[in-house]
Amino acid sequence: MADALTAAYALRLGDDALILSHRLSEWVGHGPELEEDIALANTALDLLGQARLLLACAGEREGRGRDEDALAYGRDVLDFSNLLLVEQPNGDFAQTMMRQFLFDAYAVALWPRLSASRDEVLAGIAGKAAKEAAYHVEQSAAWVVRMGDGTEESHDRAQAGLDLLWPYAGEIFEADEVEAALAEKGIAVAPSALREHWQARVGPVLEEAGLAPPEGAGVRTGGRQGRHSEHLGHLLAEFQFMQRAYPGARW
């Protein structure tokens, strides 16, 4: 049975995981240390696994015969609904880990709650993602602290990453009719309900790292509605190249 709301919700979460996974995969082979290279690949792989399950779920609920690949490779910028945060470029390792931490702090708030969803498929995906996110946030929080506390250079780089990315964090807690309607039915988690948990995770880590959010930075939003930054188009140009160049081929 087609269920446009659940399809849209699963697609949002799936797009977050897909785009962030892609960004992390850009690092592989170029990390600052072998262990970190492996960790970045591992996180990218976890996120890709989440994305595949969520996109497959979205395609089924949509009921138009689109599978995970049709959704991943067949849409243009306007139809992607990921957070602006995850499409921001890698920058240096500080920027990448700050982006990861701000996202992971959201993921560890979201997934355990969504695992109680009345939608069994979403609940199952969330249960799996919750375990993975717990590892991810441990890793990214540890790096935020190391960099903030480490050397003058690492502190400055971490602060610059935070300054750059902080404006994108507000979007995490925005809700429109999709989340509102589904949250009422016990299917989705209301994003506004996550803010407190997110802050409880982010605040102490930034404090331990000696980093402070920028003041008066404003909030950048629009990703959920397909209003993206310039970066997403370039990402998709690379990501979708093969499917665009060889339409209909099986791989």
Added chain:
Amino acid sequence: MYTQGLNQAVEEGGPEDAELLARFQAKIDREEKIEPNDWMPEAYRQTLIRQISQHAHSEIVGMLPEGNWLTRAPSLRRKAILLAKVQDEGGHGLYLYAAAETLGISRAEMVERLLEGRARYSSIFNYPTITWADIGAVGWLVDGAAIMNQIPLCRCSYGPYARAMIRICKEESFHQRQGYEAISRLAEGTAAQKRMAQDALDRWWWPSLMMFGPSDAESPHTARSMRWKIKRFTNDELRQKFVDATVPQARLIGLEPPDPELRYDEESGHWRFGEIDWSEFNEVLAGNGPCNRERMAARRKAHAEGAWVREAATAHARKQRRRTAMAAAAE
């Protein structure tokens, strides 16, 4: 992924205790493992350091040509497989560096030797991955050739290396099957996909055969490595084994290795193949392959750009230790 160090010369050290040497050789002859704290001839130690570190470097540099397609994999399934594979290669590198460290050299020193151009890695990674089919070909042919080399290393006389190789071989054989499956899909696909697959075989075939190293006649250290059971088969034996296994796989999916002299010899049961162009091998080894400069530049760039990250981690750990000590003193 693969070891080219087997034939590199290591000078015999000064006179070593004949009795120790005899006991060492007897142990190897009994198929017992040599462990890190056991006495070993200096040339054995240096041969292994060179071989294991080259193997580790190959894993790390090998992440680059495959990583080249991570952001362009043609389906989410293929992207997941490739991510997992490249991550495995990183894990192999880590494993192998750790095995080499048991011989008394640090990973930092090994990495420095690589970045300064004093240590080698497998020449195969100096070839480019131009199309998606190359990812299939690398798994099928390069990992396939690597396995031929590596299975005997699971019985290598040096314990830590042999044990590392057991796990690595399991993963490599998985990669080989994934690569063959990927290129099979292309071979049964559209005309454009078939063209891509045959082109990849055309380009990777000869370099894969070269992965086994020079022919036995040109490989003066084979005898000693075999006596020490670091090496169990000669380069030519392993190369023949690879060709025998791979030609039928290619033909099964309608691809043809680029060798007009390739023919099956009923009498011996082996596939006979044409002369390898060793001048190409030597050119790539000398640094003049298609991607030698790019690969080393990428490794140096990652290392240089990661310096502040490693310094930050060290500085933070130092501060933490000091804080802990001060807290303890205050109690």
